[in-house]
Amino acid sequence: MATSTAPLRPIARDEVAKHNKPGDIWVVVDSIVYDLSKFAAMHPGGEAVLLDEDIAGKDTTTVFFGLHRHEVLLRPQYARLRIGQIQGEKQRIRTPQPGDLSRVPYGEPTWLNPAFKTPYYNDSHRRLQAEFRKFVDEVILPDALVKEDNGKAPSKEVEQAMADKLVNHMRLGPGKHLHGLVLMGGVKGEEFDFFHEMIVTQELARMPTRGYSSGLGTGVFLGLSPVMNFAKEPLRSRVIDEVLTGKKVMCLAITEAFAGSDVAGMKCRATRSADGKYWTINGTKKWITAGRYADYILLACKTYNGDGPDGQVTTFLVERSEGLETKPIPTTYSAAAGTAYVTFDNVKVPAENQIGPEGRGLYIIFSNFNHERWYMCCAVSRGARQIVQECLLWAAQRDVFGKPLLAQPVIRQKLAGMIAKTEAMQSWVENVTYQMCNMDYALQAKHLAGPISFLKMQITHWTGEITDEAVQIFGGRGLTKTGMGKYIEHYQRTRKFDAVLGGAEEVLGDLGVRQAMKFMPDDQRL
Numbered sequence: 001m002a003t004s005t006a007p008l009r010p011i012a013r014d015e016v017a018k019h020n021k022p023g024d025i026w027v028v029v030d031s032i033v034y035d036l037s038k039f040a041a042m043h044p045g046g047e048a049v050l051l052d053e054d055i056a057g058k059d060t061t062t063v064f065f066g067l068h069r070h071e072v073l074l075r076p077q078y079a080r081l082r083i084g085q086i087q088g089e090k091q092r093i094r095t096p097q098p099g100d101l102s103r104v105p106y107g108e109p110t111w112l113n114p115a116f117k118t119p120y121y122n123d124s125h126r127r128l129q130a131e132f133r134k135f136v137d138e139v140i141l142p143d144a145l146v147k148e149d150n151g152k153a154p155s156k157e158v159e160q161a162m163a164d165k166l167v168n169h170m171r172l173g174p175g176k177h178l179h180g181l182v183l184m185g186g187v188k189g190e191e192f193d194f195f196h197e198m199i200v201t202q203e204l205a206r207m208p209t210r211g212y213s214s215g216l217g218t219g220v221f222l223g224l225s226p227v228m229n230f231a232k233e234p235l236r237s238r239v240i241d242e243v244l245t246g247k248k249v250m251c252l253a254i255t256e257a258f259a260g261s262d263v264a265g266m267k268c269r270a271t272r273s274a275d276g277k278y279w280t281i282n283g284t285k286k287w288i289t290a291g292r293y294a295d296y297i298l299l300a301c302k303t304y305n306g307d308g309p310d311g312q313v314t315t316f317l318v319e320r321s322e323g324l325e326t327k328p329i330p331t332t333y334s335a336a337a338g339t340a341y342v343t344f345d346n347v348k349v350p351a352e353n354q355i356g357p358e359g360r361g362l363y364i365i366f367s368n369f370n371h372e373r374w375y376m377c378c379a380v381s382r383g384a385r386q387i388v389q390e391c392l393l394w395a396a397q398r399d400v401f402g403k404p405l406l407a408q409p410v411i412r413q414k415l416a417g418m419i420a421k422t423e424a425m426q427s428w429v430e431n432v433t434y435q436m437c438n439m440d441y442a443l444q445a446k447h448l449a450g451p452i453s454f455l456k457m458q459i460t461h462w463t464g465e466i467t468d469e470a471v472q473i474f475g476g477r478g479l480t481k482t483g484m485g486k487y488i489e490h491y492q493r494t495r496k497f498d499a500v501l502g503g504a505e506e507v508l509g510d511l512g513v514r515q516a517m518k519f520m521p522d523d524q525r526l
């Protein structure tokens with residue numbers, strides 16, 4: 001679709017050519033004639049470049065797309081510069097519409113390419129994907145782009161719209177909480193499987209707004225799962241309802257300055273009151289995503305004076321109350337992620353807010369780790385595909401040394417490696433997702449902890465390599481927060497989050513091998 005359907009005045013190229021001097025500059029971009037006479041003095045790229053003899057009065061389409069993203073032309077303030085269209089010509093460059101599938105090669109996983117077959121996805125997956133993509137493009141993305149820049153929390157309207165569309169329900173994954181519900185695309189809650197969940201995750205991961213996306217509802221599936229599986233009534237139903245309907249925001253607080261991957265090394269502590277009616281919490285938590293604006297914290301800390309031995313890890317639902325403070329931590333992510341340093345200073349928590357049995361906190365936390373890591377694999381592998389797409393488009397539209405960048409064998413070589421890794425990641429994620437669909441929780445815990453560890457380790461490693469190559473392809477633009485390479489800069493700045501969070505690459509590799517050794521037959525020798 002063209003950038004505008006409004007009829008424009010037909011103008012001859014000869015007429016354009018006459019406007020080529022200071023105070024009188026016209027140019028052509030994709031058949032549209034722009035009058036830059038007044039704008040030239042305000043042009044972010046300077047006035048001089050527009051007065052160049054190859055620019056003023058000329059067709060500048062190739063030069064323009066070597067220097068600007070297409071979206072520049074769509075900004076209302078620049079759309080006003082249009083004065084006509086070259087006689088008999090049409091716009092060639094389409095403006096993507098909400099919900100569109102990418103037509104860039106490898107811009108979508110193969111199951112969304114009509115030429116390819118898939119054993120994993122059926123019509124209900126396709127319906128969900130189509131409706132959810134449109135929803136993301138129309139409702140979430142505009143808010144995400146603004147908030148990623150200004151560092152503010154996701155807007156309440158977006159959170160409410162997501163809740164109304166049952167997105168929070170879907171992000172929790174398949175389960176009884178979906179039964180009886182009709183989800184986007186008319187998908188019945190009962191038929192919702194891990195591929196549906198993967199679609200929701202991957203569609204969200206298309207947004208080039210990683211801080212915002214992290215802050216947006218991540219706490220729902222990180223923090224709410226333990227409440228759903230281990231909390232007692234009536235707390236359980238109240239909190240589930242409030243979080244799923246968007247009334248309250250939740251986060252998960254495990255890591256500390258004292259304990260990252262070494263979860264058992266935490267120092268935050270809860271001491272039981274003599275009458276057993278409440279716990280008093282003291283300590284700190286660090287790198288808590290969405291912590292800045294969370295109403296509820298699912299906290300893991302060590303317990304004392306309880307029924308079991310002192311120093312065991314127990315989980316609690318902590319509500320905002322006296323003595324609880326959340327301070328922003330500046331990270332390479334946008335502040336929209338709400339990353340917080342949390343301090344507990346004699347915070348009183350009622351005994352009924354204990355989640356699960358005393359001393360079983362590590363089990364409760366670990367029980368969600370496979371799902372959390374698999375979620376990250378789905379998201380990161382989809383983000384990598386966005387990087388590949390940016391690079392393919394850039395390499396095709398950018399001219400250097402008189403030819404498109406793509407004409408350089410070294411660039412094609414880089415793209416080949418990036419594409420191959422992206423396809424391998426998606427295929428592996430789909431394979432693991434298929435196993436998840438066909439194993440109950442116990443079998444997943446037994447058989448998939450290792451493969452998911454390797455999957456995450458390899459996906460974040462490859463995505464790191466893909467991002468590095470992307471920066472080489474974009475050059476200085478890949479290090480610049482605005483303009484052509486802004487999304488590459490964004491990914492290269494934030495990519496380490498995935499390699500560290502949810503289990504560092506090294507820890508996961510080690511875990512994967514140790515899990516594999518559990519299955520090593522003792523009756524085999526070389």
Ligand code: HEM
Pocket residue numbers: 027029034036043044045046049050055060063064067068069072073078081482483484
């Ligand atoms: C419709 C006409 C044009 C508009 C609305 C426009 C707008 C802009 C904007 C908004 C930027 C800031 C960077 C960005 O947001 O991408 C920019 C940068 C720039 N523009 Fe234009 N521009 C126009 C035409 C041209 C043309 C014909 C040239 C030809 C030389 C040009 C050369 C540049 C350069 C060299 C930069 C700096 C790029 C960089 O920093 O990498 N612009 N322009």
